[in-house]
Amino acid sequence: MRGNFSKITKMFSASVVAAGLLMSAPARAADDTIKVGILHSLSGTMAISETTLKDAMLMLIEEQNAKGGLLGKKLEAVVVDPASNWPLFAEKARELISKDKVAAVFGCWTSVSRKSVLPVFSELDNILFYPVQYEGEESERNVFYTGAAPNQQAIPAVDYLMSEDGGSVKRWVLEGTDYVYPRTTNKILEAYLKAKGVAAEDIMVNYTPFGFSDWQTEVSAIKKFGSAGKKTAVVSTVNGDANVPFYKELGNQGIKAEDIPVMAFSVGEEELAGLDTAPLVGHLAAWNYFESVDTPENKKFIADWHKFIKNDKRTTNDPMEAHYIGFNMWVKAVEKAGTTDPDKVIDAMIGVSVPNLTGGYSTMMPNHHITKPVLIGEIQADGQFETVSQTPGLVMGDEWSDYLPDSKDLISDWRAPLSCGNFNVATGKCGGKGTN
C-alpha cells in the first residue's frame, strides 16, 4: 500500500514538473515576438478578481495580433501565477523581467502586491501597468496607474451624496476592511468632510477584518447611527468577498437605499454577479466605467469579451477598462518610440491619448496617472449599474492628496528636467514624504 502511495506521489510530482515545463514554454520561443507579462493571481484569495483581468489581457493581445501585431512583430503573452502571495509577486515579476525578457508587465490588484513589486521594477527598469483603483500617495517612474486615484472616485462620490440629487447627506458612516486602501481613503475622506464643515460626531468610522461574514452588529450599528434625524449615508471600502454577506444583511434588515444609501468603491458588476440584487436597488457605486454605459466602443468591447470568454453571461468591469486603456496607451507609446525599450517607452507614454469605453479620450499625465470621467451608478435589479451622475469633464488623477497634511505640498512630474515622483513645492526639493 505504501508503495502505491509513493507511486501516486511520483506521478503527481511528474505532472507538476510537466505543468511547469508547459508554463515556461513561451520563454524559449523565437525572438521575433514582443513579450508582454501578465502578473495576476490565478489561485488563492485574489483569483476571484484577478483571473478576469488575465483573460481580458489575453483578449487584448489576441486582438492586437489580429490587427498585425506591434512594430511588425507578434505580441506574446507570458502568464505567471503569483497565487495571491505578496512576496511571490516580487519573485514572479523578477522572473518575467530577467528570464522572459518581457517589454512590459500588466498586473497586480491589491496595494500590498504593488508595493511588493515596486523595488523589482525600479531595479530592473521595466514598466508596470496597475489597473485598480487605489489609495494614492504614490508615484513611481516605472509604474503607470490606470485605475482611479482617490480624487477620481472617492471625492466625487462624496460630493454626489452631499448634493441635492444624492440626498443632501449630513451624517457619514465610513465602513471599510482593515487594510491600507480603506484606511488611507477614509483618512482622506474624513479630512475632506471636515473641511466641508461636517462635525466629528457626524462621522462614524468602522473597520472589519478581511473576509468578514457576520455583519449583524455592524448593520444594526449603521441603523442606529442613521436614526439621529439627519440624512445618513454609508461610504463603503469593504473589500471583495466580505461584500456579499454585507449586502445580504442590509437587505434582510430592511435598510433601503432611499433611507440609508451605501456608496461602494470596491463593488462592481463582478461582485454583484454572486448576489440577488433586487433588495439592493438604489445602492450606489462610484467607478470610471460601468458595463451599462451606452457607447459603440463599449458595445464592441462587451461583444468581443463574450466571444473571447465563450460565455455571454460574464460581466465586464472597471479594472478591465483600465487594462484596455493601459494596453492601448502602451501600444501607442511603443509605436511612437519605435522601440520597446522601457526607458524610451516611459518617456513616450506621457501625453499619449487613447479612447476609453465611456465615449471620451483618456490621456496619460506627467504624474503617471490618467484622466477619466467619474460615474456614479445605482444598482439595478438585473445586477447592472445605471449611471445617475457623471462628472461634466475628465478628472485628472491626483496622486498626492490635497487633504492630507503630509502630502498636500507634494506633486509628481516625470518629465525632464524635474523627473520626480514626490517633489515638495514648499521646500523646492525632490524627496518629500507621503503618508505611506
Add this chain to the structure above:
Amino acid sequence: MILLRALGLTLLFLMASLLPSNAAEADLRAIIAKFATGTGFSATEAVVRELAATGDPAVERPLAALVEGNLYIRKADSAVFVGNESGDSVALLDPLSGEKSAEAAKADITKIKVNNGLRRVIRDALGTLTLRAKDPTVRIAAADTMLKTPDAANIEPLDAAIAAETDANVKALFEQARAASVLVSDRPEADKLAAVALIGARGDRDALSLLTSVEANSPGAVKDAATAAIGTINSSLALWDAAQNIWYGISLGSVLLLAAIGLAITFGVMGVINMAHGEMVMLGAYTTFVVQQVIRTSFPGLFDWSLVIALPLAFLVAALVGLIIERGVIRFLYGRPLETLLATWGVSLILQQAVRSIFGPTNQEVGNPSWMSGSVDIGQLAVTWNRLWILVFALGVFAVLLYVMKRTPWGLQMRAVTANRRMAASMGIRTPWVDALTFALGSGIAGIAGVALSQIDNVSPNLGRGYIIDSFMVVVFGGVGNLWGTLVGSFSLGIVNKFLEPYAGAVLGKIVVLVLIILFIQKRPRGLFALKGRAVEA
C-alpha cells in the same frame, strides 16, 4: 400594428365619449405624456409631482411602475408605457388601464431612469394615494412612509383616513403618522405635546429619529417633552440592545456550530488535524449552487424546495470526497499529526483549485428561498429569517449527530475505536472501516453545513478558508472529542464575540477572543469538557 393602434384609439375615443371620468383621464394621459419630453431627473420629478397633485388613485399604476424601473418610452412615437419584460422583448401595457397594447424589442424603447431622490418622492406620493387601499399591508406601508416623511399637508388626508379606518392596528399607525406631521406643522402647542406623547409611546428608532429633530427645532414645553420622551426611549432601547447582542451572539454561535460540528467528528473524535474541512463546507455550498441551477432551468416551481433537495446531495458529495481522502491519504498517516496537517492542507489547495477550474473563480449566486428572506420584528429586535432557520437547522443537525453517536451501534463502534483502538480491534470491530465511515460522516456533516452557509456567505472557492480557524477554535475550546463541548463552545464564543464587537470593533474583538481562548487553554488544556479515556491519556 397600425391597425391595432387605430383600433385602440377608436376604443379610447368611444370610452372617452361614454364614461364620465373621461376628462380626468385625458388630463392624466397628457401629464403622463410629459415623461417623454423632459430630460433628467428634475424633469421627471416635476411630472411625478404633477401626477401626485391630481390625487387620482389611477396614477398609482404608472408611479409604481416608474419606481420599479418599468416605465418605458417608445422611441418611435414617444408614447409612454408600462413594460413587462420577458426575454428580449417587452410587453407594453397601457399606463392607466394596464391592458396590453403592444410588444416591442428592448432596443426600441428607453427606460425612464429613477434615482434615490426620485424614488423617495414617488414613495411619498404613493403613500398619500394608498391610504385607502383595500389591502391592509399596503395601508400599513403608506402609514410607515408618512411617518418617516412628516409634512403638514399630510394631516388632512390622514384625518380623513383615520375617520374611515376600521382596522385598529392600522388606525393606530395612521394616528402616529398624523402625530409626526403635527410636529412639523404650525398647530398649537397642546396638539404638539399630545403628538410627542403618541410618538414617544411608539418607542422605536423611527420615533427616536423624529423626536431628535423635534428636540432640535422646537422651543419651550415641546422641547422638554421631546427630551423626556427621548430619555425613556433610550433607556428601553438599551435593554433591547442587550437582547439584540444575545440574539446576534446565538446566531453567530449557530454558524460556528455548523462549521465546527463536522470537525468535532474528524478532529475531535478521530484526532485527524483536517485542514481540508473548510473545503468540505465549500463543496456542500457548490452542490447547493448546482441544484439551484438545475431547478432554475428545468423545474422553476421547485425553487423554494431547493435547499431541502440539496441537503442529502451535499451530504453525499462531501461524504464521498471525505471517504476518498481518508482511503487515499489520511489512513497512511494515522499517528503522524504533522504530516496529516501538511497532507490535508495540500488536499484543501487541490480541492480549491479544482472548484476554481470547474466553476470559475468568481462568486456564484445562490438564491434565498422566499421562506428564508426578510425579517420579523419582535419588539425592537429584528430577527432575520435566514439566521433563525440556520439556528434551528444547526440544533437539528446537532441532535441527529448526538443520536447517531450515542444510540446507534455504529456510534458505539466509533466511540470504542476512539477510546481504545487496539482493544476495539480485538473485540472484532473493523477499525479501518470505522475510521473511513467516521471521516465520511464528519465530511458529510460539513457538506450540509455548506448548504446553510451558502445562504449567508459567498459561494466562492475561498468559502472554506473563512471557517477553518474558527472551527478549530471552537473544537479546541469546547473540548476535543466532546459534542456537547462543541455546542457550548460555539455559543459562548458567539455571544462573547458579539458583546465585544460594539465596544472593541470587529477587528479588536476577534483578537480579544483569541487571547481569551489562549489563556483559557493554558488553564484547562483539554478545553471546557475534557474527554476521559485511555487513548486520551496515552
